[in-house]
Structure formats: structure tokens, C-alpha cells
Amino acid sequence: MTTFYFVRHGKTELNLSLRFQGGKIDSPLLPIGIEQAIQAGRYLCDTSFDAVAVSTQKRAMDTANYLLKENDYLDGLTVNYYDSLREIKFGKREGIEIDHTDEQTKNLRQRPDLYDPTAFGGETIDSLVKRSTETIEQISKKYPDGKVLIVAHGVLLITLINSLIGKEKSQWREGGPLANTSITILEKENDLQNYTLKTFNDVSYQSQNEEA
Incomplete structure (x- = not known):
């Protein structure tokens, strides 16, 4: 059985300003985002990962x-980086303020089966x-018998997780x-x-300290 620990990245400047932050843009972690990562690391410090x-x-x-610096079992641990785990691409909307009244924004959040990013060159x-x-x-x-840490992004993780546990496409944003x-744990029987x-x-x- 493989056990996956899925972790979303810490809070960033673009998260705070409520702007689209997709696969073609980046924003620094806020101090609270760094602290969140450190706290997550302490929480998982006694988990011996086979892969990251x-x-x-x-x-x-x-x-x-920041998370792994707190871990007690780093000796020999290899961290691999994947373009395939980058956030969904928002095309021309990268970095712009999110309009919650926009039809496709609503679809992305509530009905991913209806989401069509063609008009702004986004990823499906x-x-x-x-x-x-x-x-x-x-x-x-x-x-097949390992513990694996995955660190990625909000839209990618919620859609991936819901898909992996067998939900219909219309429900892929459920719970998001x-x-x-945050830490979400899935197990995969071989x-x-x-x-x-x-x-x-x-x-x-x-902790309850949410100061940016």
C-alpha cells in the first residue's frame, strides 16, 4: 500500500490579494505561509518518507x-521536482484579480465539468x-509500500484528490x-x-496566528 501525504503550499502574496495564481506565475510565501510550512513540518516530523x-x-x-527541515528522517531522502505538479494554467488571467461573478470562475469552483478556459487561453x-x-x-x-510526500497547489490538489477517490468530474472541486x-492523506492498495x-x-x- 502506498500512502500519499498531499500538502498545499503556504500562503502567498497573490493568495492574500485574491488574484489568479496558476502554473505560469509565482508569488513569494508570506511570513504566515512560512510559519504554516514549518508547523506542518513539525507535525510530520516523525514520518519517514520514502519519496518526496x-x-x-x-x-x-x-x-x-521549510517542511522538510523539520523532519527527523532526511538521511538519504531524495526530493524530485515535477512540471506535471504545477498549478492549472490560467492563460491571460494569470495575476489578475479574481472576479467571483464571472461564469467560468464559478464553473471552476463549483462545476468543473462545465469549465471552459478557451476564451483566455487557460488549461482544461x-x-x-x-x-x-x-x-x-x-x-x-x-x-508500492512507501510513504510519499506531495507538495503542490490548491486547484491541482483538490481536483486530483477527488478524481483519485472516484468522484464524478462535476464533483472534483467538492470540499475545496x-x-x-493543509494535509490530505490517501492510501492506494496495490x-x-x-x-x-x-x-x-x-x-x-x-496555530491561530494569521498575521501576514
Whole structure:
């Protein structure tokens, strides 16, 4: 059985300003985002990971670094970086303020099966889930009895997780958005197609200090 620990990156400047932060843009972690990552690391400090897979975007890489610095089992641990774990691409909307009344923004959040990013050159939900699922499947085959840390992004993780546990496409955003540095744990039995959800969007370890 492979056990996956999915962690969203820490809070960033663009998160705070409520702007689209997709696969073609980055923003520094806020002090609270760094602290969230450190707290997540302390929470998982006694978990011995067999592998770590991280998005190639800086906010995810920085989060992984702060998290892993707290871990007690780093000797010999290899961290691999994947373009396939980058956030969904928002095309011309990257970096602009989110308009919650926009039809496609509503679809992205509530009905991903209806989401059509053609007008602004964005990435489809199907593309996002396909590339991320292929990576997770490859890792599960390589570590059939391992514990694997995945550090990536909000839209990617919630759609990926819901897809892996067998939800319909219309429900792929259910339970989202995931909190920054939240931990979701899935288990994959070697002979089963779907994954089992063990822990979802866990931020129980976080202090209540939300100052940016």
C-alpha cells in the first residue's frame, strides 16, 4: 500500500490579494505561509518518507524546504521536482484579480465539468487531472509500500484528490478550496484502482496566528 501525504503550499502574496495564481506565475510565501510550512513540518516530523515529489514552482519548492527541515528522517531522502505538479494554467488571467461573478470562475469552483478556459487561453481540467494523475500512478508503482510526500497547489490538489477517490468530474472541486499547507492523506492498495481517503484538509496543527 502506498500512502500519499498531499500538502498545499503556504500562503502567498497573490493568495492574500485574491488574484489568479496558476502554473505560469509565482508569488513569494508570506511570513504566515512560512510559519504554516514549518508547523506542518513539525507535525510530520516523525514520518519517514520514502519519496518526496514537488511542483517545480517556487512557492511549492519553498514550502517543501521549510517542511522538510523539520523532519527527523532526511538521511538519504531524495526530493524530485515535477512540471506535471504545477498549478492549472490560467492563460491571460494569470495575476489578475479574481472576479467571483464571472461564469467560468464559478464553473471552476463549483462545476468543473462545465469549465471552459478557451476564451483566455487557460488549461482544461481534464489536462490538469491527466498530467497529475499519471505522475501519482507512476510514483505509486515505484513505491508500492512507501510513504510519499506531495507538495503542490490548491486547484491541482483538490481536483486530483477527488478524481483519485472516484468522484464524478462535476464533483472534483467538492470540499475545496484546500487550506494553505493543509494535509490530505490517501492510501492506494496495490490491486485496487481507486484511492482511499484517510485524512482531508487537516490544519489541526496550525496555530491561530494569521498575521501576514
